[in-house]
Amino acid sequence: MIVLAFKNFIRSNSVKIGLSFLLIAGIVSLFVGKQFIEKQEQNITETAAYQKEYIARNVHHHQDEIGLLLYYLKFAFVNETLPINGLSIGQRDVNSSIQSLTIRGLEAQKYDADLNNPTNLLLGNIDFSFVLIFLFPLIIIAFTYNIISEEKESGTWRIVAIQSKNLFLYVLRLFFIRFFGVILVLFFILLLSVFFLKIPLESIFFSFIGISLLYILCWFGICFWVASLQKSSNANAVILLSIWIVLIIILPASLNNYLVNKYPVPEALSTTLKQRKGYHEKWDTDKAETMSRFYTHYPQFKQFPLPDKEFSWLWYYAMQQIGDDEAATQATAFKEKLNQRNRVSNSIAQFIPTIHTQIQLNEIAQSGLSNHLQFLEETGKFHEKMRLYFYPKIFGEVPVNSENWEKFKVETFKNPHESGGLQSYLSLVIFILLFGALGWVNFKKSIYQV
Amino acid sequence: MFSHTEILIAKHFRNTAFRNKAVFLLTIFIGLLLIYAAFSGWINFQKQNEIRVKYQEQARKDWLSNPDKHPHRMAHFGHFAFRPKAPLSVFDFGMESFLGNTIFLEAHKQNTVNFSEAGFSTGMLRFGEISIAMVLQVLLPLLIFFLGFSSIANERENGTLKILLSQGVSWKELIVGKSLGIISVVMTLFIPIIVATILLWALLQNMNISIDESIRLLLIILVYFVYLVIFCVIAVLISAISKSSKTALTSLIGLWLMLTIVLPRGSQALGAYLYSTPSKAQFNADIENDILKEGDSHNPNDPHYKSLKDSLLRVYKVDSVQKLPFNYSGFVMAEGEKISANIYNHHLDELLKIYDKQNSFSKGMAFLNPFMAIKNLSMALASTDFASYINFQEQAEQYRYEMAQKMNELQIKFISNKKPAVGEKPHAIDKKHWEEMHEFVYKEAEVSTVFSHEIISIFAFIFWIGLLLFFIRILSKTLKAI
Numbered sequence: 001m002i003v004l005a006f007k008n009f010i011r012s013n014s015v016k017i018g019l020s021f022l023l024i025a026g027i028v029s030l031f032v033g034k035q036f037i038e039k040q041e042q043n044i045t046e047t048a049a050y051q052k053e054y055i056a057r058n059v060h061h062h063q064d065e066i067g068l069l070l071y072y073l074k075f076a077f078v079n080e081t082l083p084i085n086g087l088s089i090g091q092r093d094v095n096s097s098i099q100s101l102t103i104r105g106l107e108a109q110k111y112d113a114d115l116n117n118p119t120n121l122l123l124g125n126i127d128f129s130f131v132l133i134f135l136f137p138l139i140i141i142a143f144t145y146n147i148i149s150e151e152k153e154s155g156t157w158r159i160v161a162i163q164s165k166n167l168f169l170y171v172l173r174l175f176f177i178r179f180f181g182v183i184l185v186l187f188f189i190l191l192l193s194v195f196f197l198k199i200p201l202e203s204i205f206f207s208f209i210g211i212s213l214l215y216i217l218c219w220f221g222i223c224f225w226v227a228s229l230q231k232s233s234n235a236n237a238v239i240l241l242s243i244w245i246v247l248i249i250i251l252p253a254s255l256n257n258y259l260v261n262k263y264p265v266p267e268a269l270s271t272t273l274k275q276r277k278g279y280h281e282k283w284d285t286d287k288a289e290t291m292s293r294f295y296t297h298y299p300q301f302k303q304f305p306l307p308d309k310e311f312s313w314l315w316y317y318a319m320q321q322i323g324d325d326e327a328a329t330q331a332t333a334f335k336e337k338l339n340q341r342n343r344v345s346n347s348i349a350q351f352i353p354t355i356h357t358q359i360q361l362n363e364i365a366q367s368g369l370s371n372h373l374q375f376l377e378e379t380g381k382f383h384e385k386m387r388l389y390f391y392p393k394i395f396g397e398v399p400v401n402s403e404n405w406e407k408f409k410v411e412t413f414k415n416p417h418e419s420g421g422l423q424s425y426l427s428l429v430i431f432i433l434l435f436g437a438l439g440w441v442n443f444k445k446s447i448y449q450v
Numbered sequence: 451m452f453s454h455t456e457i458l459i460a461k462h463f464r465n466t467a468f469r470n471k472a473v474f475l476l477t478i479f480i481g482l483l484l485i486y487a488a489f490s491g492w493i494n495f496q497k498q499n500e501i502r503v504k505y506q507e508q509a510r511k512d513w514l515s516n517p518d519k520h521p522h523r524m525a526h527f528g529h530f531a532f533r534p535k536a537p538l539s540v541f542d543f544g545m546e547s548f549l550g551n552t553i554f555l556e557a558h559k560q561n562t563v564n565f566s567e568a569g570f571s572t573g574m575l576r577f578g579e580i581s582i583a584m585v586l587q588v589l590l591p592l593l594i595f596f597l598g599f600s601s602i603a604n605e606r607e608n609g610t611l612k613i614l615l616s617q618g619v620s621w622k623e624l625i626v627g628k629s630l631g632i633i634s635v636v637m638t639l640f641i642p643i644i645v646a647t648i649l650l651w652a653l654l655q656n657m658n659i660s661i662d663e664s665i666r667l668l669l670i671i672l673v674y675f676v677y678l679v680i681f682c683v684i685a686v687l688i689s690a691i692s693k694s695s696k697t698a699l700t701s702l703i704g705l706w707l708m709l710t711i712v713l714p715r716g717s718q719a720l721g722a723y724l725y726s727t728p729s730k731a732q733f734n735a736d737i738e739n740d741i742l743k744e745g746d747s748h749n750p751n752d753p754h755y756k757s758l759k760d761s762l763l764r765v766y767k768v769d770s771v772q773k774l775p776f777n778y779s780g781f782v783m784a785e786g787e788k789i790s791a792n793i794y795n796h797h798l799d800e801l802l803k804i805y806d807k808q809n810s811f812s813k814g815m816a817f818l819n820p821f822m823a824i825k826n827l828s829m830a831l832a833s834t835d836f837a838s839y840i841n842f843q844e845q846a847e848q849y850r851y852e853m854a855q856k857m858n859e860l861q862i863k864f865i866s867n868k869k870p871a872v873g874e875k876p877h878a879i880d881k882k883h884w885e886e887m888h889e890f891v892y893k894e895a896e897v898s899t900v901f902s903h904e905i906i907s908i909f910a911f912i913f914w915i916g917l918l919l920f921f922i923r924i925l926s927k928t929l930k931a932i
Contacts (some may be wrong), residue, residue: 030901032719043729050735053529076731094548094568096730108554113562113569115730117805118548118836121568123718123812134711234699238472238596241703249588250483252577257490260547261569266501268565273530276554284517293839310876345572347595357572369572394488417888441534 006177018139019185025135027187029128030196033086036127036195039083040097047076047098048410059405066403067313067394074100074412077382079375082366084205086197086356088129094121099379101391106383107275107324107331110376111268123288128193129361132212133354134248136182137219141240143178144223146233147171154234167447168440171227181218186212204417207424208364212426215357221435226441230449240245247354255348255355263341267334279323287315294318297325304395314395321387336371342369350427360424366415378413455619456627461629467597476596480589484643487580489538489556492650502532502551508887518878520865522783529555530892531846533563534831537655538666541647542583544834553843555850555890557787557857560794562842582647583828586674587821588710590636591681595702597635598685600695601628607694612931621926625686632682633868640678644671665897666831673831674912676911677824683918691928710819717815718823721808733801740793744889745785755782774868780861787854797848802840816910823910830900830907837903841895849890856887 009015055073059418062069079097096114124130149170151157164170199205226239282290287306291314295302298321304314324331349355362368393403452460467473509530516527527791550563568575573758578584602624605611614624622755652659685702692698728736745754762774762781771778816823829835864879 011777028716030480032723035723039726039729043731046729046916047731048733050731053735054738061781090573091568091571094566094571100731111564111569113550113564113566115562115727115733115801117722117727117808118839119805119809119812120718121548122545123714126715126719130715138707234696234724237699237703245592249578250580252574253584254483254486255582256571256574257486257494257580259495261490261493264497264501265507265565265570268570269501269505269532272554272564273508273512278529280516280523283523284519310870310872312790341570342572345574348573349574355574356576358576362573369554402810414607 002177004172008182010181015143015181017056018142019141019181022131022135022139022182022185023188025126025131026128029126029131030086030189032087032126033128033193033197036089036093036125037081037086038082039090042086043098043270044078044410047078047100047380050404051076051100051408051410055405055408056159059400063400065313066390066398066400070103070390070394071316074102074407075134075363075382075408076100076387077379078410078412079371080366080412082204082416083199084195084208085365085367087193087199087208088361088365088367089125089127090358090362091364091369091372092131093125094366094374097375099375099382101379101383101386103317103383105275105279105320105386106277106380107271107327109326110379110383111272111346113381128189129358131189132186132215132361135358136186136216137244137248140182140216140219140223140243142177142236143182144175144220144227144237145240146226147174147178147223149227149231149233149236152230159237168443171443171447175220175224179217180211183213186216196439200437204364205367208361209426211357211360211364211428214425214432215353217409218353218428218431218435221432221439223440225435228439228446230442230446235408249432251352252355255345255352259341259345263337263344265337267330267337269362271327271330273322275327280317281320282319290315290318290322293322293325297321298391301391301395302385303393313397315392317387317394335376337368340375342373352412353431356427371415374415382411382413452626452630455623456630457846459619459627459912460630460634461622462635463601463628467635468629473597473635474654477635478586480639481582482591483589483641484582484585484646486584486637487645488540488775490545490580492654493526493579494533494543495537495540495654498551499535502534505530505552506532506890513887514884516881516884518881520877521551521860521879521883522557522780524884525557525854528847528852529850529890530554531842531892533842534596534892536838537651537663537832538670538748538832540650540654541581541670541743541830542832542834544829544832545814545839546834547579547921548572549836549839554844555846555853558784560789560791560798560847560850563839567729576849583832586640586678587828588641590639590678591821592708593639594632594636594678594681595685595706597681598628598682599631599689599699601632603689603692603698604689605697606931615931620931621690622922624801625683625922625926626910628686628689629679629682633679636678638736640675640822662724662894662897666833666900669897669900670828670831672825673824673911677820678818680914680918683922687918687921687925690925703714709819712878713815713819714812714822717811718809721811724803724905725807727801727804729807730791734746735798737790737794737797740797744789744793745786747782747926755785758782758785767897774867776862777867778867780858780865782860784855784858787851789856791847791851805836805875814907816907817913820910820914823907823914827900827904827907827911830904830912831892831897835903837899841899842892845892851885 008296010019051074058069058072062072079098081092081097085092085113094114096112099110100113100407106220108139133277151160161167193199194201194205200345223240226236226243229236229239231239249281293363306312306314345355350361359368363370456814509532513524513527513529516524531553533549533553535546539546543664547567550569552565553563554561602611605614648667651663655663666781684705688702688705689695689698692701746752747755759771759778762778763769766774768774812822813826816826826835830837858878860883865877870876
């Protein structure tokens, strides 16, 4: 019986169009994702080639002074892009996944923007998360808005009501058939993605599927509830579209405005200004004081006394270091502000399934703000590591040739998988149960009304 | 201008529309949303500009407070340019959130414009922002569709259409009348919005309103009016050709989704897919290679600088650069700055050309999609588009170049050619010179530039007006009552 009903459902023209639309959009999103991943890989290859050539050229030019050489040398640090990133590009198109740093002041380099076409950012990617969050609900709405109302309007509901033993089960079955059709497309796209994007079948991918499934169920819950209100097809369409607009456009956009105004980030500007001043004014202040602050920061370098010269690289790098040190308060406040934004938006998102799903998919694909903040943190550690490696060599004025420069390759930050745990599913599950229960209660009361 | 019948139909439509509770609620809701949009646009403008002005002044103060020093140190001390928000950004946020606002200007190096709002954002920004423009562009057309889907289809379903037509009302009068009816309903939202925008905009500029800004605002009012009228007519036409109000509603909803959600992304994604941009590493490497080809100032045997040196020595009839009557390394740096700035600008132009190609699909899409036409034109008029940003970036680069060359000039003029001996103080010049470098002041482009940047969008509007007039004419002749 149910198989027959499904066959009947799938045979309808509008259903075929709806499902093909999702399928095509899904496949397009995989191409977009694939191109994004390939572009990331290409960027890394180009950066690696550039770094190699750049280091070799500068080593050739600055044979005598290792301090001067390291003024120029840049070392790249890469935020690993997982294949699953192709499904949810998130913030990775705004925030660069590659940092190229000298061992000079960190705060002056860490926030350098990537090159990108802002129109692409403004209009947005067609990645899988867009197809899932924006387009799937539309098709779900199109499949279910007239599920009972149409039968009522054409007068067939009366017959169904008499013939069916359990009318509620009948309604559930109608929903289940549509759910099954949609899920089939979802799984097909995700299956394609496994081959196309070479996504390994590991726990994060299954979490990704889990969130996607719950999100779709959530929309079926909403449609189920609206159907239970027993309104006309036109009214259902308007109500469901309004819910879609509120959840996808109005609420997220209003919240975004709110967050931007509530948590502005002047710390970004003060950090840069402070760093510049902190470093540059040391050229004109007492050298001994600069050095004593440097030695306090790094007692291990006390063994290198300041040479009796007008200029020395020890003094130069000490000045750079103090620039960072003086901007530390601002930089910490900056970081804290971004963390705060991240926390607040994550907690508000729990009440809005669309934003919650987007943020969770970004978290899983490591393309959200959390990942970026983590990357910035690790960038700082990488920079410190390079500094500590080169400082003694510069201060000890070791010959440039004593170093094997070929060994400085691009380094990669691998963000450990942190599953959001049950917490990340919970909010969606609550929504599903809520709408399911509301719909059930309504149906119990009014299902036999004609 | 309009016939008596048309006005009668319009008035009737308007009266019934306002009696509909759903329309009433929806209008109130959109009204509230507009108030929120205006409010948050205002707060954002105030806060952001306050921050940027504050740090611009701070940066200038830092510059001026430098003691006597070598001018080249000053060239590296550098300056900052903070991009101010345009007054009309209160109305249309445009690309603002995706554009950086802080650039550090120093010698030898073109830095990136950093700290865009998007960089600080969680995934939320990707759902969009609420600005007055966004409500007008996205939500009002939907309201129009909700208002208009049944305008004629319903008359057809009820059989009143036959009566109307048999009473001598022509199809053209019906279409025009119904469109006027929807327009008059929409105007009850549009007119207050415009009044509020004008007030906000005037207040934010402390009533110091330039002619240029006023023209921008007037044009904005005009194009949005045309935009909304286009949607009113589309709603009535679709309703006229639909068999039932249900088909009219579903077609209009589908159309709205295509126009505002699917096509804009789709067309831009296609552009981005077809034209690939270089990575930052590649972009920088290309610039560096070109500079090296032109002349490597670090290489003592570089032919470009060697011939420069030789010709100087010949002209001044001396045998070493130390004997030149001016500072030789300042001269070399001035030359280097000139070469590198030219090469950088050339590469940036090439990059911008690729961006233009990427954007060409979504721009051209305006002929299929009035939403793209208004989006691009509105941003341009509000100075929140990419062209305005590039204008800022160019002015900042111009300032950077002037600053670097000014410091080179001071070095050439006032710094001795001899290196200070051991124990001697390093070369420095008096701090009074720092004031000679004027402060960076961003000048907004004139409104006339909008016409050249957005000519496609303007033509698209004209095309749409023509197209709809054409359809009204054709359909008036071919439509049937049943």
